[in-house]
Amino acid sequence: MEEELLKIKNLWSGYKETDILKGINLVIKKGDFCGVVGPNGAGKTTLLKNITRILPSRRGKIFLKGRDIAQINTRQLAQKIAVVPQFSVFWFSFTVRDFILLGRIPYLPRFYLEKKEDYQIVEEAMELTGTTDLRERRIGELSGGERQKVVIARSLAQKPEFLLLDEPASHLDIKHQLDILNLIDKLNKEEGVTILMISHDLNLTSHYASKLILMKEGMIFARGTPQEVITEENIKKVYEIKVKINSDGKEKPVINLW
């Protein structure tokens, strides 16, 4: 039996008066590559914000390795969970290496300088993400694909067990989308990082993820392997469009819109 990393029990949450999440139950096991898909407004990002405690839950609890995350302090949580946002805005022109070093903040005492091992971890993160050559460049000068790799490198410098990604490749061209997804896949398979990735690209997500969660109106509509979740019937019910799916039930599903 694989170890349970994250467990969500009857989670309700939202903004102002409206409930966005309406009773989410979810278990993510160590080593999973879990894709979260669903239409805009289904609550995918809200779910992510609850896991990182940006947003408080109204009802229900989230457990990280059996501990209620409401009881874990922000710093300890940051040593376990790292987040790659959809967009990153760069206000200050750090060099790439200094920017990735910021990922060591959860381990750094006040007004301390990074130690040798922190630099070592940053070097490894740059190597894994293929950003070593960029180290002296300023982040403001990088292309969109390079930036996203640098942001992923920073999240790796946090040495997380659990990596959350919110549409990490949606604003990139197909080559860079593949680059980023191959990188995430490598982190999952070779480094053993558990992945939760929000995406709108059903084909790409199905191809890489081992599990899929399909959300609709704040609830989980379907879950399971990509073959089980991406069916013509589910797509019809959730997205209200008719599609053809090329799959024999064993291969990963591929959606044809026409």
Next chain:
Amino acid sequence: MPGKISRWISWLMILVALLIGVSLLSLAVGAVRIPAKETLSLLVKRILFWQNYPFENTSASIILFKIRLPRLILGIVVGAALSSSGVIFQGMFRNPLVEPYTLGVSGGAAVAVCIMIITGLSKTFSQLIPLSGFLGAIGATILVYFIASSGGRLAIPTLLLTGVIVSFFSSSLIMLLMSISGLEELHGITFWIMGNLQETNLSLILPVSFILLGGIFTSFLFARDLNALSLGEEEAQHLGIEVERTKKILFVLASLLAGVAVSVSGVIGFVGLMIPHFIRNVIDVDHRILLPASVIAGSTFLVGADIVARTILSPRELPVGIITGIIGGIIFIYIIRKRKVEFRW
């Protein structure tokens, strides 16, 4: 990386050397020039023997210890406080145009001081102007905080906008007060608003210095948090920072630094806005060096500007706030034009 650290330390040493040089110069020059040798020997004697050394009643000694030294101490701590306040505000707001006075601190102080001058209360006892300035600054800060906070959270755009509105409101009030005040009061108000370092009362300057230095060292403890906040608030939380709590502490700290500085020296502009930009461009954007380097550079710049303010039209003295704007503006335009790479923010 040792390269980075030795680079930071060399810069700090350069800045400290500059500060010491400018400080000695500021003690030696002025309407009365005290020869460098005499300045040094008086200082050394004073430091070595401290209280045991009988105070020489020579004019050089009086000018040095009763006028120039208090003024130098004031310049150092005010310059340091304004630039650290600027670093904190620019970092937590992630906005290059924010300065210590953006959130209404100077406006509040100025309104209170205006009232004291116009009503003539300022003549009743000498410390009323700094005291009312401080209360005005604190009042404006509390006002901004309560208008802008909602449900225990401080939203940065709301905070910024509220500060700007309170500043506008205060400056309208000041103009109203000025329009109904007499010529003598008008001069007093104008001179105070332009900013000066003429306070020589050590029993005010010393406690103020301790408060400001305490605030500055406290701000150093938040360098790591400011680095995280410079990525954005959600990112800072993802890096383990308690964002709401940290923002509140930093807001209070930076307002206090600016408020105390304003209460003893009036509205000295430019230091808190430009010194942080200067250091970011010349040294690094990392707050662990940006904060201490800006503090020393702010002191150096303000003490230097004060020398100019005292000597350029000697024996007349100009408000140092005018000089910081003129010199600082020229230096800064020069730096922006000279840089081969793009201006860094």
